[in-house]
Amino acid sequence: RSGFVAIVGRPNVGKSTFMNRMIGEKIAIMSSKAQTTRNKIQGIYTDDNAQIVFVDTPGIHKPHNELDEYMDQAALSTFNEVDAILFMISGVDKKGPGDQYIMDQLKNVKKPVYLVVNKIDAIHPDDLLPMIEQYRHELDFKAVYPISALEGNNVPEMLKELELTL
Numbered sequence: 808r809s810g811f812v813a814i815v816g817r818p819n820v821g822k823s824t825f826m827n828r829m830i831g832e833k834i835a836i837m838s839s840k841a842q843t844t845r846n847k848i849q850g851i852y853t854d855d856n857a858q859i860v861f862v863d864t865p866g867i868h869k870p871h872n873e874l875d876e877y878m879d880q881a882a883l884s885t886f887n888e889v890d891a892i893l894f895m896i897s898g899v900d901k902k903g904p905g906d907q908y909i910m911d912q913l914k915n916v917k918k919p920v921y922l923v924v925n926k927i928d929a930i931h932p933d934d935l936l937p938m939i940e941q942y943r944h945e946l947d948f949k950a951v952y953p954i955s956a957l958e959g960n961n962v963p964e965m966l967k968e969l970e971l972t973l
């Protein structure tokens with residue numbers, strides 16, 4: 808099995824932390840290359856059964872004027888290329904306009920979307936379900952994964968499930 812998975816989320820939710828974990832080291836060379844080559848590959852996960860290539864979703868931003876009203880072409884082309892989309896939010900922060908904007912864009916995307924609630928190492932367990940509900944009542948996620956990108960909680964389990972869908 809193999810496939811491409813896009814990660815999208817507002818700044819600071821932990822996308823880079825997650826992708827760095829995939830290869831076990833920082834990919835400084837690729838990051839600096841990205842601007843010139845438009846190479847969106849940020850992390851690769853490989854095990855005996857599967858390879859998952861994680862790609863960044865550049866160019867998704869809040870509209871500043873009418874011309875920006877629709878999702879940026881770069882984000883759209885990323886979503887068209889991939890097999891699945893991980894929408895990452897921070898479990899320690901309230902849903903904000905940045906999260907809402909991305910979720911609204913995802914409502915028009917015809918690929919499976921997974922909700923990843925990151926930073927569960929830093930939240931009270933009682934706060935998790937109400938947080939998830941704020942998102943789930945608006946968008947029909949294929950699955951919801953609470954994880955800690957920093958400490959690795961639930962990351963192997965999520966990868967196992969993801970690879971089965973590819």
Ligand code: GDP
Pocket residue numbers: 816817818819820821822823824825925926927928929954955956957958
């Ligand atoms: P990005 O902007 O989405 O790429 O977010 P980063 O990966 O740069 O992370 C933003 C901040 O959140 C950094 O200070 C990270 O150390 C922190 N962070 C990321 N993942 C976790 C997590 O699982 N738990 C906690 N407590 N902090 C995290």
Ligand code: MG
Pocket residue numbers: 822823824
């Ligand atoms: Mg980042």
